[in-house]
Amino acid sequence: MLNRQGRPTAAGEAGTNEHPTFTGNKALAQVEPLIFEIGRLDVTGVDLDEPAAFTPRLGGQERKDAINLPGLSEPEAMRHYVRLSQMNYGIDTGLFPLGSCTMKHNARLNERMARLPGFSDVHPLQPVSTVQGALELMKELAHYLMTLTGTKAVSLSPKAGAHGELCGMMAIKAAIEAKGEGKTRNVVLVPESAHGTNPATAALIGFVVKPVPARDDGWVHVDDVKKLLGPDVAAIMLTNPNTCGLFEPQVVEIAKALHDAGAYFYCDGANFNAIVGKARPGDLGIDAMHINLHKTFSTPHGGGGPGAGPVVLSDRLAPFAPVPFVREGKKGLELVEHESDAAEKPFGRMTAFHGQMGMYVRALAYMLSHGADGMKQASEDAVLNANYIRAGLSDLLSLPFGDKPCMHEVLFDDAWLKDSGVTTLDFAKAMIDEGYHPMTMYFPLVVHGAMLIEPTESESKSSLDLFIATLRDLAMAATSGNDKSRFTGAPYHSPRRRLDETRAARSPVLKWTPPAPIAEAAE
Numbered sequence: 001m002l003n004r005q006g007r008p009t010a011a012g013e014a015g016t017n018e019h020p021t022f023t024g025n026k027a028l029a030q031v032e033p034l035i036f037e038i039g040r041l042d043v044t045g046v047d048l049d050e051p052a053a054f055t056p057r058l059g060g061q062e063r064k065d066a067i068n069l070p071g072l073s074e075p076e077a078m079r080h081y082v083r084l085s086q087m088n089y090g091i092d093t094g095l096f097p098l099g100s101c102t103m104k105h106n107a108r109l110n111e112r113m114a115r116l117p118g119f120s121d122v123h124p125l126q127p128v129s130t131v132q133g134a135l136e137l138m139k140e141l142a143h144y145l146m147t148l149t150g151t152k153a154v155s156l157s158p159k160a161g162a163h164g165e166l167c168g169m170m171a172i173k174a175a176i177e178a179k180g181e182g183k184t185r186n187v188v189l190v191p192e193s194a195h196g197t198n199p200a201t202a203a204l205i206g207f208v209v210k211p212v213p214a215r216d217d218g219w220v221h222v223d224d225v226k227k228l229l230g231p232d233v234a235a236i237m238l239t240n241p242n243t244c245g246l247f248e249p250q251v252v253e254i255a256k257a258l259h260d261a262g263a264y265f266y267c268d269g270a271n272f273n274a275i276v277g278k279a280r281p282g283d284l285g286i287d288a289m290h291i292n293l294h295k296t297f298s299t300p301h302g303g304g305g306p307g308a309g310p311v312v313l314s315d316r317l318a319p320f321a322p323v324p325f326v327r328e329g330k331k332g333l334e335l336v337e338h339e340s341d342a343a344e345k346p347f348g349r350m351t352a353f354h355g356q357m358g359m360y361v362r363a364l365a366y367m368l369s370h371g372a373d374g375m376k377q378a379s380e381d382a383v384l385n386a387n388y389i390r391a392g393l394s395d396l397l398s399l400p401f402g403d404k405p406c407m408h409e410v411l412f413d414d415a416w417l418k419d420s421g422v423t424t425l426d427f428a429k430a431m432i433d434e435g436y437h438p439m440t441m442y443f444p445l446v447v448h449g450a451m452l453i454e455p456t457e458s459e460s461k462s463s464l465d466l467f468i469a470t471l472r473d474l475a476m477a478a479t480s481g482n483d484k485s486r487f488t489g490a491p492y493h494s495p496r497r498r499l500d501e502t503r504a505a506r507s508p509v510l511k512w513t514p515p516a517p518i519a520e521a522a523e
């Protein structure tokens with residue numbers, strides 16, 4: 001069947017639609033082709049005058065032929081992008097249980113603050129005297145980040161968690177070099193459960209990565225760390241609460257063992273949202289930790305640019321914090337842009353400018369609107385919600401580390417699916433048919449068929465109850481043996497069915513080529 005673009009309809013593709021429609025649309029769920037497929041070359045939504053004759057100054061390099069951008073009328077352009085947006089699943093459409101990613105509600109208040117012209121229109125090259133308010137905001141955000149973490153310095157400029165890891169590890173490297181140990185201390189310890197960015201960061205700047213083995217209880221043991229410590233160890237990169245959703249009970253002993261051995265403690269702070277207002281990482285002995293503003297402090301993931309991954313630093317690393325940073329000057333606040341202008345020994349610079357202003361505004365709005373008590377309660381509610389899900393599912397799904405309380409996320413494995421013919425991936429795809437974005441799958445790697453669920457504090461009890469009831473229904477169907485195709489063939493109701501995600505990632509098709517005319521293709 002062909003639709004209005006003369007192309008086979010999605011109903012044909014899906015093959016499961018009992019009542020295929022002529023258009024391929026399913027009532028309000030519209031099929032939307034690529035803009036290249038629907039655009040025409042001679043259409044535009046605006047009237048542009050023909051340019052007056054001019055002589056190009058590009059030395060003959062100017063394009064001679066048409067640029068062939070697809071054109072649409074204004075209503076068509078509007079519909080195209082609105083329809084695409086309707087295919088998107090976001091935190092504004094439903095519960096988003098991606099573990100480790102912390103998909104919190106992005107409060108509209110924060111969005112409004114970020115759109116104030118004094119923040120949204122600020123230019124990084126404006127004279128410093130004209131951006132005193134923006135600098136004041138950065139100073140205040142830095143103050144609260146240091147207060148909440150119990151640390152002495154913060155570098156705001158890194159633009160993501162992984163970028164923050166790089167910043168913190170470069171500060172550690174600079175500290176080691178300053179002690180004349182740059183040649184000897186070249187090993188970084190990374191637990192096997194770590195996020196992939198940790199070993200990647202360490203390797204990127206020339207460290208040798210040594211894994212700390214996983215234990216059956218999901219914790220990192222100080223004895224295992226001690227066995228690996230020596231004059232060659234520069235640091236550990238440890239996540240706390242860890243990626244199994246557990247607080248590391250030996251974190252203080254681990255920090256002491258590292259410091260006694262002359263090494264540093266990098267903490268991956270992506271899970272800080274479980275302990276804000278409850279525990280200060282500085283008190284636990286960390287030397288550097290990134291904070292994902294787009295996780296812990298509810299700024300959108302990728303909204304208004306990349307995220308933001310400020311790094312807090314202990315006394316020992318503070319002197320090496322990179323430029324730029326905000327400082328009190330004679331004529332108000334100033335930005336220290338050059339290493340030579342700093343009193344200490346910055347290791348260099350991470351970004352061209354000063355970081356993500358929009359994220360700073362949103363994060364500070366989140367902090368101020370919650371207050372100290374509100375932030376503490378957000379952590380407690382995040383942990384409560386994850387444990388509510390754990391308790392609601394633990395009789396059906398299997399917990400790899402026993403039925404002990406978790407922090408802000410709960411980790412299940414696939415032992416409960418054994419012999420069912422249904423995999424973690426199938427289960428996740430069936431969740432899509434139920435209208436849920438799947439949980440994080442197959443991470444952390446130390447758990448077989450991992451399903452990592454993080455509801456965040458944003459979800460109400462009724463929303464959690466429906467989620468639990470849905471997963472219970474799916475779990476019973478998966479293990480009943482009667483309804484395997486509900487999983488192995490899922491998703492049935494999404495605009496596209498099961499995609500070859502590995503091939504899409506490994507050999508992405510980045511250029512659209514017009515399909516051969518239907519008549520030829522049929523030959």
Ligand SMILES: *Cc1c(COP(=O)(O)O)cnc(C)c1O
Pocket residue numbers: 100101160161162163195197239243268270271292307309
């Ligand atoms: C999200 C995350 C990171 C990386 O943060 P990005 O902002 O995505 O670069 C690192 N470690 C852990 C545990 C994470 O959850």
